[in-house]
Amino acid sequence: MSQETLSDFPLELEGADAPMVRFRQVTKRYGNLTVLDSLDLDVAEGEMVTIIGPSGSGKTTVLRMLMTLETINEGVIYVDGKPLTHMPRNGGLVPADNRYLRKMRANIGMCFQHFNLFPHMTAIENCMEGPVHVLGLPKREARERSEELLEMVGMADKRDQHPSRLSGGQQQRVAIARALAMRPKVMLFDEVTSALDPEVIGEVTNVIRKLVGEHNLTMLMVTHQMGFAKDISDRVCFFFGGRIEEQGKPADLFGNPQRERTQQFLSAVKEAS
Amino acid sequence: MSYFEFLAEYGPRFVDGAAVTALQTVLAAVLAIAIAVAMGLMRLSRNVPVRWFATVYVEIFRGTSLLVQLYWIFFVLPLFGITMEKFTAGFVAVGMNLGAYGAELVRGAILSVPKGQWEAALALNMSPAKRMVRVIFPQAFLAMLPPWGNLLIELLKGTALVSLISVADLMFEAKQINSTTFLSAQAFGTALVIYYVMSRFLITPFMRWLERVMARKMGRA
Ligand SMILES: Nc1ncnc2c1ncn2[C@@H]1O[C@H](COP(=O)(O)OP(=O)(O)OP(=O)(O)O)[C@@H](O)[C@H]1O
Ligand SMILES: [Mg+2]
Numbered sequence: 001m002s003q004e005t006l007s008d009f010p011l012e013l014e015g016a017d018a019p020m021v022r023f024r025q026v027t028k029r030y031g032n033l034t035v036l037d038s039l040d041l042d043v044a045e046g047e048m049v050t051i052i053g054p055s056g057s058g059k060t061t062v063l064r065m066l067m068t069l070e071t072i073n074e075g076v077i078y079v080d081g082k083p084l085t086h087m088p089r090n091g092g093l094v095p096a097d098n099r100y101l102r103k104m105r106a107n108i109g110m111c112f113q114h115f116n117l118f119p120h121m122t123a124i125e126n127c128m129e130g131p132v133h134v135l136g137l138p139k140r141e142a143r144e145r146s147e148e149l150l151e152m153v154g155m156a157d158k159r160d161q162h163p164s165r166l167s168g169g170q171q172q173r174v175a176i177a178r179a180l181a182m183r184p185k186v187m188l189f190d191e192v193t194s195a196l197d198p199e200v201i202g203e204v205t206n207v208i209r210k211l212v213g214e215h216n217l218t219m220l221m222v223t224h225q226m227g228f229a230k231d232i233s234d235r236v237c238f239f240f241g242g243r244i245e246e247q248g249k250p251a252d253l254f255g256n257p258q259r260e261r262t263q264q265f266l267s268a269v270k271e272a273s
Numbered sequence: 274m275s276y277f278e279f280l281a282e283y284g285p286r287f288v289d290g291a292a293v294t295a296l297q298t299v300l301a302a303v304l305a306i307a308i309a310v311a312m313g314l315m316r317l318s319r320n321v322p323v324r325w326f327a328t329v330y331v332e333i334f335r336g337t338s339l340l341v342q343l344y345w346i347f348f349v350l351p352l353f354g355i356t357m358e359k360f361t362a363g364f365v366a367v368g369m370n371l372g373a374y375g376a377e378l379v380r381g382a383i384l385s386v387p388k389g390q391w392e393a394a395l396a397l398n399m400s401p402a403k404r405m406v407r408v409i410f411p412q413a414f415l416a417m418l419p420p421w422g423n424l425l426i427e428l429l430k431g432t433a434l435v436s437l438i439s440v441a442d443l444m445f446e447a448k449q450i451n452s453t454t455f456l457s458a459q460a461f462g463t464a465l466v467i468y469y470v471m472s473r474f475l476i477t478p479f480m481r482w483l484e485r486v487m488a489r490k491m492g493r494a
Contacts, residue, residue, distance in 0.1 A: 067396055105398045116393035120411045120491035130397040133407055162492020175393075182397060 053239030169200030290446030308372025313379025334373030363435030
């Protein structure tokens with residue numbers, strides 16, 4: 001991470017059209033490998049953006065950087081108008097410290113490919129953990145909130161089961177409820193159906209569909225399910241080599257891709273399925 | 274003298290000795306667990322001096338003999354103004370020694386918790402301390418119970434050395450009885466059986482029970 005003060009980046013994004021998420025010239029490297037290459041990406045409030053692309057193109061990295069699971073090498077990420085990876089200091093931006101990160105992280109929730117539920121807690125305890133021990137909510141209130149969310153994802157009847165007693169699809173639905181219980185403004189889904197048996201994928205995608213329809217959440221989703229992406233996205237970004245090769249409305253990107261790499265990728269995916 | 278007569282005569286002293294051994298074991302175990310958790314966590318600290326301190330501790334106590342450590346604590350520390358009762362010196366030496374081995378169990382168990390658990394806890398915006406206490410340690414605890422069972426048996430056996438600084442434990446009594454009666458087979462045979470019973474019929478079943486209880490609590494049963 002570059003230690004000097006960044007002066008070319010605004011300290012805040014203002015105005016009615018400020019995006020909920022903004023990547024500005026974001027570069028991420030692992031050693032010599034450049035995984036994100038000066039990436040620019042805006043996501044508007046309430047927008048559902050899907051990221052597709054070949055393996056290794058940096059899709060997961062985009063989400064992990066937003067979740068602050070990875071550090072940034074160059075550029076700045078903004079969330080809800082404020083810098084996420086950096087904090088204002090002396091009129092410029094410096095790398096965020098842990099306290100600042102914790103404040104900003106409250107805006108973001110994430111669901112993982114392998115659910116990552118806490119195995120020693122029941123479904124509802126998983127959901128209550130954050131509200132009680134991070135937000136400091138009274139237990140009763142956290143329980144009510146969690147019960148509502150488990151109801152919403154269709155898991156109310158399994159609330160007292162440990163994850164080991166739940167199928168993959170059920171675990172993923174609990175994981176979505178757990179993330180939502182923190183009331184994030186931005187939700188991240190990283191291949192949340194990839195580890196599931198085909199017959200239970202629908203129960204998870206239906207939950208996400210519901211979120212798109214009923215909530216004003218801003219969502220970023222990485223998926224290999226093109227049909228699902230086409231159905232529910234406001235916008236689809238095709239990633240290639242750590243950059244956005246092409247993006248647009250799902251009907252345009254899937255129906256009439258402009259770039260050769262997009263066409264190749266989409267036809268390869270079609271053949272495989 | 275038949276073995277029954279031997280037991281009638283010296284049984285009470287074996288019982289007394291066994292009680293001291295049991296107490297030494299419990300106190301040493303409590304100390305070992307506390308040290309193991311502290312040192313195990315410090316070994317994983319981001320802070321270099323903290324990590325370094327724990328590494329040196331573990332190296333010293335694992336790399337030298339328990340008997341030498343016991344003598345240090347009982348005979349050498351008083352020269353530096355730290356004097357302990359022999360009973361205290363006994364379980365402190367055993368606890369500090371086994372704590373160093375335990376630290377490696379704690380560290381290993383924490384590292385064995387999948388990375389995804391850390392990431393999920395971070396995604397819920399938990400503080401580092403909450404992540405450890407609420408998410409990682411409970412899972413590590415379950416994973417480290419079986420090796421701790423073995424370590425506690427080692428610890429019980431290790432307490433026999435405290436007889437060398439005249440703590441009146443089971444081994445001490447056995448040696449005393451042997452030197453007055455010259456009935457070595459009876460004296461040491463009885464001690465052998467008592468140690469075996471303590472490890473196999475007390476510690477092992479207790480640890481199995483604890484594993485079952487914890488596994489059930491964590492939804493793994
Ligand atoms: N911790 C790491 N250390 C080194 N390289 C990494 C690390 N994490 C990811 N990479 C590399 O970064 C590149 C992008 O990874 P990323 O996980 O973002 O890809 P992806 O588009 O999500 O791929 P997939 O579809 O396979 O999930 C890959 O080449 C990967 O090997
Ligand atoms: Mg990925």
